[in-house]
Amino acid sequence: MDRQPFLIGIIGFGIxxxxxxxxxxLMHVWLLNFAGPLFxxxxxxxxxxxxxxxxxxxxxxxxxxxxxYERVTGQEDTTAFSLWIWLAAAAILSLPAVFVxxxxxx
Numbered sequence: 001m002d003r004q005p006f007l008i009g010i011i012g013f014g015i016x017x018x019x020x021x022x023x024x025x026l027m028h029v030w031l032l033n034f035a036g037p038l039f040x041x042x043x044x045x046x047x048x049x050x051x052x053x054x055x056x057x058x059x060x061x062x063x064x065x066x067x068x069y070e071r072v073t074g075q076e077d078t079t080a081f082s083l084w085i086w087l088a089a090a091a092i093l094s095l096p097a098v099f100v101x102x103x104x105x106x
Contacts, residue, residue, distance in 0.1 A: 018055025
């Protein structure tokens with residue numbers, strides 16, 4: 001089984017979410033309140049860190065249903081179906097960002 005196309009899709013949805021997600025506002029508030037002094041060296045660095053955290057959180061949360069599926073079925077290794085679950089969850093979680101991209105493009 002070739003995992004690379006699945007992982008490219010999952011990472012792609014993570015990137016789109018990291019750049020365009022409306023959830024970035026929550027991440028801005030969280031980082032400013034808890035880790036602000038560490039990242040306030042430059043606004044560009046702060047924006048990059050927020051995008052990176054948002055995309056990482058989307059990818060991690062999207063992996064939870066696939067991990068639960070693998071645990072429930074007792075699989076030893078990742079199958080194509082669990083990768084499809086991960087990809088679908090990433091797509092669903094990145095829907096707000098996709099809608100932003102569509103509204104800006106058209």
